[in-house]
Amino acid sequence: MTLLLLLACAGATNGPPSILLVSLDTLRADRLAAYGNTDGITPNLNRFATDATVFTHADTQATHTTEAHSAVFTGRYPMELFDTSKVPDLRGVPTLAEVLHICGYQTAAFVAGGALAPEYGLTKGFDTYESPTQFGSFFHTVPPSLAWLDSRRPDAPFFLFVHSYDAHQYQRPTPWGYLYADGTQPGPWQDAGPSAAMFVADGALLPGSAAIEATDSMLRPRSTAGRARLAALNATTLPRPRAFSDADTAQLRKVYDGGASYADAWFGTLMAVLEQRGLLDDTLVAVMSDHGEELGERGVFDHSYGVTDATANVVLMVKLPRQHEGRVVTERVGLLDVFPTLIELAGAPLPAVQSGASFAPALRGEAFTGRAFTVTGGSKRMNAYSIADATGRLTYTGPPPAAAGLPEIVETALLPGPGFESDAPEADAERLRGELVTWLRDTPRRMTRSANGLSAEQQKVMREHGYFDAGAP
């Protein structure tokens, strides 16, 4: 395969562009002006959008970091790559870095650990893959990425991937994390603990850790089995819940905005230092988020416990080299479409097996249809799939997998029972249901057990950050 690719690359257009792909983990699209925000939270990203093509209806293929990025790097749906493991099986699957590397690109990734730590297997094809810390910031990934740029060979194009968890880690606020919140007003919103997941039910905060505090008068399980489990829990003496008011919800949302703003300042810094080095104008810059975040809309502060617009809609903006005018594309695309797009723009050969569709025509201002619908999967702990088109979204949530590791009170109180939910008109919801079922039937699934797993240390780190199901496969 390598020889065939090399032969194909030989016919590629001279002077392929260098590519910078920036991933702002957990950044909700609705925090950017290009996606309707009017609060000025992300001035640097807003500025970038004025010279870029903005995809206003871009959806991730999974509301979990590893799976979402695997779709970007392979052009495949996560269910084609993951069985029950946390790690994708990429045997025989060409990755973006791999294809570009074979075609002469120097490839490097600087990731902020967590679900992109090297153990998660997305290093394939990168000459350099550095993960300086766990759940880190652009502070950890931008400097070494610049050092790499300064030390690379100038006679060959580069593919550089830079990632950060700044928006993800709002429960451990960034240096100026209270830019919008009132840091002087103490409250339970400051005591979320180390977990990345928070759940609020009827004005009560349910810590995402093993400690459970609730009373049955404040919770309304949706299923008979759930009510029975809650009754069994309440048979023991439980402490009173910690109140979490609407004001606390508002504060936590503002803390999230502070994290987004900090990430944005770093993004502007990255653009500035690239321009200082004379690289910015000749580089294709793509900016994305891998998924969004629920900020209490359903009592959930997380991205892994359901698929909604808040978690599925993502940022996707692409600036071609020497592009100086903005463009807005409203046609629907998925993050997996980044793969064939960057391959095409690099003049590289497209692997025969992949599920993405290039949106390069949209970048060139040519006629572009987009997808009829996008499909997003929840993480494995949710067993959820969501389909969305212009009429709305329909989500199927199945029973949580046995090894989900969810706190029981969360499972009983907050998660819907098995079934479909939709915000589309009834006739459209029925149509979407049929399309989702067809898609689930027709999309190849990875059934064989992958050989990779997580070390005990990585499992511990992930559990500490609220990923309760980060046990060994």
Next chain:
Amino acid sequence: MLLWLAWLLAYQSTWTVEGAVAPTLQRMDTNGDHQVDRAEYERVRARGQDFDAVDRDGSGTLDLPELVALLTHQDPRVYAAPYVPPLRMRPHTDDLPNLIVDRKVLQALVEELRAAHDATAPTDEEIEAAAAAGLLAPEGTALLDRIEAGYARAGLRFPATVRPAPATAPPNTPTTPP
């Protein structure tokens, strides 16, 4: 040609690190005085450094270079330019001999002392009193003595011409023609 040049200039886009951080400073500056004081910083600080650590020049307010340094911790790989303190107002030495009462001169001198964290730096009230009395008056002279001593302790160069020359013979007195 001119049209092409205008088009070229219109599409020049310069990203700067300061420009990236400036909106944050603006957001922190809740009272709109274009400075970020301790209270404004503490209000937004979550896991950031203490104010005094960020206020590298000890001015009591944060400026853009200091915020950039907070963001980047002065990693040379990120921010190649060295930290440059804001330009401080220095008395113009040519003007000083002609000044009898100049509040700005005194303020500029005292600012230097405060920046050097000198504990004997005069207060604003003392500056007002000396300025009102005049630099030739005992209050003015005494204040200048204190400032000069503080400069010596801090290793700063006290401007040689800051003390007004006492009045003697009028200038340009014509001499007896040969």
